[in-house]
Amino acid sequence: MKKNALLLLFTLSFSIISRAQTVDEVIENYLKAVGGKEKLLSLKTLRTTGFLKMQGMEIPYIQQQKAPNLQRSVALFQEKSIYQNCFDGTTGWHTNPKTLQLEKLTAEESETLKADIQMLDPFVNYAERGYSVTLEGKMLVEGKDCYRVRLLKKPPPMTNATVAELSSFYFFDTKTYLPVLVRNAIKKGTGKGGYMDTYLSKFQTVNDMVFPFEITQKINGKTTLSISVTQVETNLDLTDQEFAFPG
Template identity: 30%
Template sequence: MRKLTIPKILFLVLITSCFNVITAQNLDDIIAKHIKAMGGAEKLSKLKSMKITADMDVMNMKVPITTTIIQDQGFRSETTVQGMTVVQAINGNTGWAINPMTGQTKATALPEEAIKSMAAETDLTGLYNYKEKGYILTLDGEEDLAGAKVYKVSMTLKNGIKRLNYISKDTFYILKIIVHANMNGQDVTSENTQSDFRQVDGVTYPFKSEVTTSAMPGTTMALAIKTLEVNPKIDPSIFTMPVN
């Protein structure tokens, strides 16, 4: 076995260091272009709330959904199925739900795993300021996604939730997100394919998406946004768990 001399070791260290710097530069460049495509740092820094109404097609049913979010504070979704409204909400580090479809007509605290997963949805600005948010990003190479050339960027949130973002090399929109989380003691993988990007008040958002999850194998949920309000006035009390 050939011995590595000091000069050779230093050379290898130098090459490795240069590679890490180049990778970091490429990643920062990709994220900067993505932020610009989503509306720019000035717009995203002022994004404080959002309200979305949408229709979801699932199992031959059209399900209306209303989602209300305050940045880093609260998330609430109301889904109406067969005349019954299911509510899920996050308020900081707590969460609750009302699900009359299972006979649960009073607000019940969500399990820790569900809160951990849903809490990420209170972040409206995604990859913007990811370092300050404590997110860890890595560039995992490039790929062909249904004919589109994409960068694969992995993201680990502060709570440990992992996301794989497929960022278009052409538009720098995120075309697909794969999320790995733990729900009820089981590892769940969800895929969200995004399209029909539009700007509302200078902020770019996908108006169509298709979601599949290992928790519901063989089922595709197609979501189409009807209205999207940027920075509406929202009463924070809607995220507070009702007193039964």
């Protein structure tokens, strides 16, 4: 009788531990931590204002987004507007870093950008969107125990994206379920084949949703860019024309 009771206790304890570590439970707790699924679904536009910190400079920066995938990011550098990762719903565009002239992206580049900038959190209804998730254990990140979750997106049309390029790794604090680190493959340029680590911190609540106000990007452990957010505004009246290619 005593042996059976101990066996039952062990089985129940193992079951509780296993359930606590399922990927869907981690995702559910994460979504609750940042405001809840319904609140995230209600987010239609977003404006983020702040400063880019790089090479000892602070550059004013504004990013506007509109569901499902319109985006415009602009930095004011030496009295000139520099646009990056802009998308009008069909075509991507940016400021060419060499010529400083505005130009449209190719069809393949536009499809890749479109897949990367979906405004809706990727974990909301992830299965319905053709994504898959895997819990890959725990890791210590920035001194915090974190769940490591792999998100695999479906390949965009007209691209030859690899599984590595379609995968993102999210590291969620096991206590707060807020993301500490997001790791993405570098898809172009000299760093292609490596990973970009994006560290998120200084979370604040805005209209019942939680956003990081400090964002740091690193490649091979070296900081390449930091973003200090000063203001987040939600559900503003933004027109599609605001995201159109100028001219």
